[in-house]
Amino acid sequence: MPPSTPKPIRIAVLADSDTRWKWGALTAARIAPGPSRETETSDDAQAGPRLSGFLLRGRSTPTPRQLAEVGVRADSLREVTAAEFLRAMTEEEYDIVVLALVGGGVQAMLHGLAHGWQGRERRPVVVTGYVGVVYEKLADGLLLRHGADLVLANSRQDAERFRAVYEGVGADASAVTEVALPFLGGAPYEGEHDPYTVVFAAQPSVPDNRRDRTYLLERLIRHARTHPEREVLLKLRSRPGEHTTHIEELPYQKLAGRLDAPANFRLVYGNMGEVLDRTDLLVTVSSTAALESLHRSVPTVVLTDLGIRETLGNHHFVGSGCLASWDQLDEGHRPEPDPEWVDRQGVVADGTYATAFDAARERIAGLLGAPAAPLAPYYTPQTAPGYLPGILARHHLGPDGSPLPGAPAADRAPGPVRQVVRRAARGAYRHGVQRVAPVIRRMGEL
Structure with a gap:
């Protein structure tokens, strides 16, 4: 048999x-x-x-x-x-x-x-x-x-x-x-592309205020003007109207629309691995994209411009050899990651990822x-x-883990009306976070 x-x-x-x-x-x-x-x-x-x-x-x-x-x-x-x-x-x-x-x-x-x-x-x-x-x-x-x-x-x-x-x-x-x-993977970095490409990996909630986000965006655009021979990309997590783990009060798309950016600067979306395929320098505040980049031996910088602070998450990279500022990058600084630090972070750039x-x-x-x-x-x-x-x-559970009476549970897929209502509710929530909340916050600071 x-x-x-x-x-x-x-x-x-x-x-x-x-x-x-x-x-x-x-x-x-x-x-x-x-x-x-x-x-x-x-x-x-x-x-x-x-x-x-x-x-x-x-x-x-x-x-x-x-x-x-x-x-x-x-x-x-x-x-x-x-x-x-x-x-x-x-x-x-x-x-x-x-x-x-x-x-x-x-x-x-x-x-x-x-x-x-x-x-x-x-x-x-x-x-x-x-x-x-x-x-x-x-x-x-x-x-x-x-x-x-x-x-x-x-x-x-x-x-x-x-x-x-x-x-x-x-x-x-x-x-x-x-x-x-x-999600680590992709081909190792083998040298500069034509054009040389700088990618800033944005995060939905870091930093969390208009001043700091505007500063980072202005410095990214300044880098593009300083190096017109380079392609400078702002890598965004979600398109307008999409939800992610954190709702952004101040989407970079909105801030970028108010600035006069040069032709070699643009916004990009999509899979981070595909963006790294053409990246020569990955810049971020504290995104996990830095670990993806280091795994592939792509030059990687974690910014110090806003300080090295727990609230930013860049304190995690102390000892990495990747900390630098935009001024240093404008002058051509190339980071050198510390091998021992990289080894302890699960980046496994040594080829042992298959057994991890x-x-x-x-x-x-x-x-x-x-x-x-x-x-x-x-x-x-x-x-x-x-x-x-x-x-x-x-989550509508009692102290013993049992479902509470009235816990939401549909026996069939939501109908068209429920889908419309749900989308409207999510849109209202996003509008409140991105538009109403900042206005109330500014009024409270008067």
């Missing part, structure tokens, strides 16, 4: 924004035991993982363009409420569940899943982690993620910090698993083959009685 076809690994990814969908979907492809979804051929496609995407309904639900930009094909994709997702996890069969959410969302889903899977001898392996650089709310974010089977750390430094936090509060630290950022997820795959394979213990988050009604109930209530 011919050998039976191996049963494909079934993975569910729950994400609440475009960047977290990117992290979750790409992580799923890399951590699944067996052939990778990114490397499968027609002969082994049946054995590759089967990916089901769930988008948590909210203000940051990604658009089709944002989903397509990730480049990972999902076998199914649907928008859900928390209650709908939890119900799907009890009614449908999965091997791995990836929670690509903010910390509070992860904690709520862990308690909801623990409630829904009570009494099961076997359950899916639950995985969570961080989208990029962890430069704030380390203890808060980590303890909200405690309880997953694997808490992924994107670098050796993060793995050490994560374990120290868990052990420091008496929580089990065995879930911490060192990997790397799942081996430990996670091995742990998951072992958990899939054995009865799983119940999920046991550090936060419980006993350890955090004044904190946990509020987190769960925001």
